Amino acid sequence: MAQAIKSDRVPAGALGGKTAPDAHDELARLIDNLHRRQIFRLLNDALESLPETSRLIAGELESEGGVRGGANLFVLLRTLGRVPPEDLQRWLDAAARGISAASREEAREAYPAPGVLGVKDLLHDEALWHSLSPLLEGLKAFTGELQAAADSSPGPAEGSRPDPEEGADLPPRRAGSGRDPQEQEESPHRE
């Protein structure tokens, strides 16, 4: 007659399993993403077709800055790998406008420090603030572009209303439902 075997006589290896990814898994995932998005092929092609460059790159990669740069590049590539191409196109267009706005000389000159609104208090550094202003101008243009591109169906609820005292110069607003467009359009299950 078969006796009951209690759970303490079950080998530990038969219970439980890996429930969270470790560093190796994350690395494998990164490699997989780089491969799936053809980034490796691109790099390989470049390396194969340009032995001179590859020697240079290899040398550079060995340096401390190279290692850091490589790490940063991986982060960037990983993020880019997840961005739908149409969004990237919008961002790039917007970024181009932003860069041109940032490089305009008047941006450097005309942007007032925020003074009363607190940033100055926060930074205590007029010079730093001035050096930041082109970047902010660029960001503003970038954002404006981005929103203009996204705004394909003007709703009937447009209206005008005084901007807050020191609000930025943004495209006209429209009424919004606050719904997640991705959520609405996506099939509820995973592909």
Next chain:
Amino acid sequence: MHDQAQTEARCTIHVDGQPLEATPGEPLIACLERHRIDLPHLCYHPQLGPLETCDTCWVKTGDGLARGCTLQAEEGLAIELAPREADDARHEGIDRVIARHELYCSVCENNNGNCEVHNTVRDMRVPGQRYPYEAKPYAKDTSHPFYTYDPDQCILCGRCVEACQNLEVNETLTIDWERDHPRVLWDGGEVADQSSCVSCGQCVTVCPCNALMENDMLGRAGPLTAMPWDIKRPLTNAIKGVEPTTGFGPIFTLSELDSTQRHADIQRTKTVCTYCGVGCSFEMWTRGREILKVQPTEHGPANGVKTCIKGKFGWDFVNSDKRLTRPLIREGDRFREADWDEALDLVARRLGEVRDAHGPDALAFVASSKCTNEESYLTQKLARAVIGTNNVDNCSRYCQNPATTGLFRTVGYGGDSGSISDLEMADVVLMVGTNTAENHPVIASSLKRAQKHHGQQHIVADVRRHEMAERADLFLQPRNSTDLVWLCAVTRYLIDNGYADREFIDAHVHGFEEYRRSLEPFTVTYAAEITRLSEASIIEAAERIGRAERVCGVWAMGVTQHTYGSDTSTAISNLLLVTGNYGRPGTGGYPMRGHNNVQGASDFGSLCNIFPGYQSVEDPEAREHWRRGWGVDWLPEKAGFNNHSMINAVSEGKLKAMYIIGEESALVDANANHVRENFGRLDFMVVQDIFFSRTAEYADVVLPAAPSVEKEGTFVNTERRIQRLYQVMEPLGDARPDWAILADLGRRLGHPWHYAHPSEIMDEVARLTPLFAGVSYERLEGWKSLQWPVAADGTDTPRLYEDLEFHFDDGMARFHPLEWRDSPERIDDEYDLHLNNGRVLEHFHEGNLTGAGRINDKLSEVFVEVSPELARERGVETGSRVRLASRRGEIELNVLVTERVTGHGLYVPLHTREGNVNRLTGDHADVAVETPAYKEIAVKMDVLQVDGPSPLPRNNHRNGQRIPIHDIGVERKWARSDYHRPPQASTDPERF
């Protein structure tokens, strides 16, 4: 006719002068959304209706400004969105919202594309912060194990309160509008965990922002959310410092990038709950194996945004370190690991050997009602077509078969007659032996809402005063096992007093006269004497039923798990037939199915006497049909052993091998000691499970299977609704989906079972089973569902018998005459107490799944409920230790004194191995279908120790004090002297 009806149901409304087609009564917001016109709205939610708190939806009407969320389409409605004053009012509204809610989206757990505050601010192009944001004088409430409330982020939209009060109808949440700084309260206090909150999570699901968040999301949602607040805070302050200069634009750009990245990182997969028969569906948000949250949506056909604690928060078991992940083979007095080839070869060889030595009927299979339909189908196919036996059954034997029998006898189909929407429509719901609020919580919510807001009456009959009983319009508390008597008395009263629907009976039901004669003994006086109910209450029940236009009968294990459970089920259906309550909206019989797929396990053939689709195995034509369909030489002719009789067959030496899938038979079958003894007698036993269960202790081979979230398939819920579940994650370790294990085994036993995906199994079922002719995975895509019977063209049947054609050859229903016999389990001088038992809200059955995680924070121990009278009589109190002994065995438990039980009635929940009530249950079973009479146990109680700690933790909802309110009380906000109606500027925007 149909077209005309549709045309009649249209109207035209005008929006900024533009004509729009609408349906009369359609909410304006829904109508505008359909026409892709954005009208901001934050507090409005389609399942909650207008709450009128956020003031972001103003439109101009002929009478001036109105909140758009309160308007419904009707012919002639003309509104304007464009006028300056409407726009100003909307912006005043949203400016106030962000004075209460700090936009730090990139470090916020809710920035996942569906944050409605973020999206509304973005879509309204709010340029920047007009009113300064101010923190509230309250700390975050982190007390609750499953969610966190952050008053600093709460916009006081009231959705959570509305959900708790009027969707879940648990009535925990309120908003104190009169406080200086209004906030959400739990039982009127500030600590969620110490309240009547039942952890259904609906408030969290509907919260439009991060004010209520699932704890599992905290720190885990996005790349920046893991930072501690002492880093997040200065960063947020820095950004907030820049924001007045830049406006929201650039900051939103960053948070949109963050949200896009999260979208790619977090998988959202639609699945169906693995617990009860309500069949809630929802998206599960995961990163790898990490479950971040369960998010029901309004698309869930059975539940919408509703869930209970188990579906919303009961998933810790999936990543439990106790999960079985390698096959095991018995070797001496221990198990050793094996690979799949070795384990399955051994199983195939041994099953073949037992069959060759003792014949196919020496083997038996137990299918699981946790498994999918496809897996149930393969289990019975393995038994019938491969081994050659009808010894296959599922746990519906333990619970549901008597209900099915009652329906088979009277109306024909063994399933709920309608849908949850029919239950909502009924004027009277008669609930017998169903603890719906704990066992089918989401259906209970629908019923409680219908009662609270639509005048539905509830007649509840139960030996125990559970929540539905407490809320009932009429509560009957009969002596145990006597429901049949008062049901027959009510029916007789209805006939005698002119409430019978004679036209319906004459046209659609056979056997009225004979049935009427069978009711002769059941006078009200006789019933009162047997049941110990008052005559007046029996008459009142009858009058309420007789006067109602639409009646639904709902019942569950309190009816079925009795010696005459099939008869009592039949009595309910007879009553419904007498009053013509079948086939119309808001009518019908509704046995509440227990497990997620207990309906499907039977529908797809894992019963000892039927093929898939309820064709009898003893019908030669059906047998020939399936023989050809499966391409085998023969199929067994006689019905096999059922779950219950299998055990006796082992002791008689007739059964030599068993294959048990996902069933904790060693605990859940009645008379557990006897069951375990017999498992030891088997020559060969296979257990396929996700945990090393008590049953597995007796196995020769243990196979690691996969839970619902690790596989594809379909379930059938209590409404006969077939729904698809998608694979959320890969099986853990070497575990495999049950269908894949069975298919592999079928191949090793020489059959060409080359199924590559469960959809191919479903295609085979649809080809061979008229009941499922039109079922396919395409038709079940996403949130779609089908309620059987499903015609070949895909037409399904949300309501049975609508054409008043009952499921018999002549289309007529049948009355089934009954007589009453008392339970064989006698209460006597020695065994002087009646022991009732069942589930509790927090746990499922023996707790294998729910016991593996944080639900234990709310309740872990099993206890015995003792009435205050009995406690006084025996000198026990909450925390006392007692021994309960029946004629079969004994268990020791701690006492919980409560008015839920009365007199000499006791109640023991099922959810731990230690307090296993099946040591006490006996072999007596339903006389028709052998469902064990779990609810008929006579016990005696010995006091072991008087003092002890309460088995109910302080933070259990049963200790809370609900605060029922009709609505969220927004008028109280408007009545404040510091409330100014938009577009007027607010003086204290940060307060409310």
